[in-house]
Amino acid sequence: MSEKFAAVEIISAKRDKHELSNEQIDWTIDAYTRGVIADEQMSALLMAILLNGMNNREISKWTEAMIASGEKMNWSMLDRPTVDKHSTGGVGDKITLPLAPLVAACGAAVPQLSGRGLGHTGGTLDKLESIKGWKANLSNAEMLKVIQECGAVICAAGAGLAPADKKLYALRDVTGTVQAIPLIASSIMSKKIAEGTSALVLDVKTGSGAFMSDPKDAALLARTMVDLGKNAGVKTRALVTAMDVPLGLTAGNALEIRETLEVLAGGGPSDVIELTLLLANEMLDAVGIKPKVSPEEALKNGMAMDVWRKMITAQGGDNDAPLPVAKEKMEIKATASGKLLNLDAMKVGVAAWRLGAGRQKQGEVLQLGSGIEIHAKPGDLVTKDQAILTLHTDEVARFERAIDALVGGFSIGGKDDEVKRLPLVVERIEG
Numbered sequence: 001m002s003e004k005f006a007a008v009e010i011i012s013a014k015r016d017k018h019e020l021s022n023e024q025i026d027w028t029i030d031a032y033t034r035g036v037i038a039d040e041q042m043s044a045l046l047m048a049i050l051l052n053g054m055n056n057r058e059i060s061k062w063t064e065a066m067i068a069s070g071e072k073m074n075w076s077m078l079d080r081p082t083v084d085k086h087s088t089g090g091v092g093d094k095i096t097l098p099l100a101p102l103v104a105a106c107g108a109a110v111p112q113l114s115g116r117g118l119g120h121t122g123g124t125l126d127k128l129e130s131i132k133g134w135k136a137n138l139s140n141a142e143m144l145k146v147i148q149e150c151g152a153v154i155c156a157a158g159a160g161l162a163p164a165d166k167k168l169y170a171l172r173d174v175t176g177t178v179q180a181i182p183l184i185a186s187s188i189m190s191k192k193i194a195e196g197t198s199a200l201v202l203d204v205k206t207g208s209g210a211f212m213s214d215p216k217d218a219a220l221l222a223r224t225m226v227d228l229g230k231n232a233g234v235k236t237r238a239l240v241t242a243m244d245v246p247l248g249l250t251a252g253n254a255l256e257i258r259e260t261l262e263v264l265a266g267g268g269p270s271d272v273i274e275l276t277l278l279l280a281n282e283m284l285d286a287v288g289i290k291p292k293v294s295p296e297e298a299l300k301n302g303m304a305m306d307v308w309r310k311m312i313t314a315q316g317g318d319n320d321a322p323l324p325v326a327k328e329k330m331e332i333k334a335t336a337s338g339k340l341l342n343l344d345a346m347k348v349g350v351a352a353w354r355l356g357a358g359r360q361k362q363g364e365v366l367q368l369g370s371g372i373e374i375h376a377k378p379g380d381l382v383t384k385d386q387a388i389l390t391l392h393t394d395e396v397a398r399f400e401r402a403i404d405a406l407v408g409g410f411s412i413g414g415k416d417d418e419v420k421r422l423p424l425v426v427e428r429i430e431g
């Protein structure tokens with residue numbers, strides 16, 4: 001078949017800071033999905049986009065073309081409105097786990113397509129796979145059945161959804177081109193728009209443990225995604241939230257499921273509860289639901305836990321099976337008494353990754369019990385020799401590299417020293 005354009009023309013245009021036309025963008029995504037544009041050519045184009053950017057029209061067209069590369073899901077047969085949440089990823093960010101059943105318990109339908117861990121950040125599907133028998137891959141018919149029975153489903157995106165993004169994402173991961181706002185925004189939003197949700201709340205992380213460490217970049221990413229959602233008819237809003245310190249008191253798959261169960265049982269760490277409730281209220285508001293039972297109450301009275309247990313069972317999971325526990329533990333202790341001034345999310349994330357909670361290469365089997373328990377958060381008073389962290393792994397040999405990652409990861413000052421950290425919600429952006 002004769003092609004409309006040549007890849008090298010498109011690469012040169014972006015290299016020379018020209019705008020790509022709608023036709024050029026449509027062809028590029030289609031030709032790459034068909035294998036006509038080679039990976040080395042797409043790598044060059046991605047780098048040119050990272051360096052020279054794209055305007056709003058180009059980002060919007062790039063996103064539309066990625067959506068058009070696959071199927072679009074439809075939930076119009078459900079008797080309640082659909083709403084989803086997406087986090088750009090962080091350390092200890094287990095919020096989706098209590099949030100999806102909670103919002104379902106309050107009356108919305110939550111079709112939550114989630115991902116696996118990426119670099120130092122954890123993935124919702126990996127965490128759920130700590131539960132014996134739980135299945136991430138569902139057909140569209142199975143997904144519909146779970147959402148009809150339980151009100152919420154958390155699963156992997158099927159192969160038919162935005163296949164262009166799957167290819168592009170794998171290439172970006174190995175070509176140093178993940179961190180470009182047009183590419184992140186179009187990657188996330190193409191999947192969310194193709195998923196067919198009627199409303200979307202984005203949790204855009206900022207701080208050391210986030211992909212966008214600078215709050216200004218995070219706000220620009222949030223604004224770009226909110227505009228893409230709005231233009232596609234999805235009611236979209238975003239919170240830019242703190243990821244300078246890990247969320248909650250655990251980072252690692254089974255450890256985070258344990259913490260999720262505490263939250264669903266009405267307990268758990270205050271920052272996890274606060275962010276879960278904030279996002280639940282945003283999600284319900286976005287679809288105009290005024291729940292009879294408030295999200296706060298639904299966490300305390302067991303309604304959210306009931307939906308969770310049903311949802312886990314519907315996806316083959318055994319709610320009563322013990323969670324995996326790592327074979328080895330090591331405590332990291334305070335070297336002085338005083339106030340904990342910081343706890344660096346990136347360093348904790350990298351250490352958890354090195355302990356076996358994340359993958360070093362694609363497809364690697366995780367140590368589901370590995371990770372880090374956090375015993376003190378910035379602002380807490382600690383005493384000399386008190387454990388600040390407990391490291392968990394199946395292999396003693398992993399402790400050394402995890403400890404290396406934690407060098408400078410926390411500091412202890414005088415009890416009157418100021419703790420500098422981001423507020424939990426840095427900015428709210430609505431369409």
Ligand code: URA
Pocket residue numbers: 088089169178183184185187188
């Ligand atoms: N998550 C995605 O799905 N895509 C990105 O580019 C970054 C995070």
